[in-house]
Amino acid sequence: MMFYQICRFIICVFVSQILIVASAQARDLLIVGSSTVSNHIFWHKKEEYQNNSGIMFDVIPSSSGRGIMALAQGRADIAMISSDLGSLVAKLNTMGEEQLNPDDFIVHPIAQSKVVFIVHPDNPLDHLSRAQVRDILTGKIAQWPDLRSQALGDIRVVTEHPTGGMYRWVETHVTDGSPFVAHKTVMQNAPQVALVVSQDKNAFGFVSNATPDEQMRRAKIVDVPDLDATQHLYFVTRVENTPESADVLISYLKEILAK
Structure with a gap:
C-alpha cells in the first residue's frame, strides 16, 4: 500500500x-x-x-x-x-x-520614427531652428513674444517623463545635454503631452510622428528644418x-x- x-x-x-x-x-x-x-x-x-x-x-x-x-x-x-x-x-x-x-x-x-515639436493650433509659428528649440527647452527663450508671437505669453514647456526614450533623445540631440527648464510640466507619456499642448495656447512640447491623430488632438506640428529628428x-x-x-x-x- x-x-x-x-x-x-x-x-x-x-x-x-x-x-x-x-x-x-x-x-x-x-x-x-x-x-x-x-x-x-x-x-x-x-x-x-x-x-x-x-x-x-x-x-x-x-x-x-x-x-x-x-x-x-x-x-x-x-x-x-x-x-x-x-x-x-x-x-x-x-x-x-x-x-x-x-x-x-x-x-x-x-x-x-521622427520626433516632432508641437504647439497649440492658435500659435502662429510654423517653423523654428534647432537653436531656438534648444533655447525654449532650456529656458533661454521664455516668452512667445521673443519669437514674434505677440499675442501669447510665457512659454509652458511640456515633456514626457524623464525615463522616456524621446526625452533622452531630445536631451542628446537638441539640448546637447543641458537640463530642461526647471518649471516644465512633466506628463507620463507623449500622448498626454499632445493633449496638454492642444489645450494650452502657451504650451510647447514634443511627440513622435507615430502619434495617432486621435492622440494628437489639435496640436500643430512646427517644422525644424535644420534638425535630423530620426529616432530609432x-x-x-x-x-x-x-x-x-x-x-x-x-x-x-x-x-x-x-x-
Missing part, C-alpha cells in the same frame, strides 16, 4: 510540474515600455498580429525606462524603448537604487529566461515591418 501511495505522489508531482510548465508556455506575453514604439507598431494592429503570428500578447505603453525596469525585474517579456539602451540604462542608474547592466539584455532594432525604435529582451515565443514574435514583426 505504501508503495502505491509513493508512486501516486510521484505521479501527481510530475503531472503538476508539467501543468505549470504548460501554463507558463501558454500564457500571454507581456510587452511594456515606450508609447512611441507601441503606437508605431501596435496601434490598431494588435489583433491582426496575434491572429497571424499565433502568439497572444498584451501591450502596456508607458515609457522606455519603465519598460526596461519591468523587463529587468521579470515583470515583462519584451521591453519597448525609443532611445539607445546604453544611455537609457546609464540614466536609470542615476535615478534609482537598482543598478542595471546593459550586458543582461539583447537589443532588437525594429523601426524608425527597439525591442529588448533578457539574455536569460526569455520565452521562445518572444523571439518568434519579434522575428515575425521584423518581417512584417520590413515590407
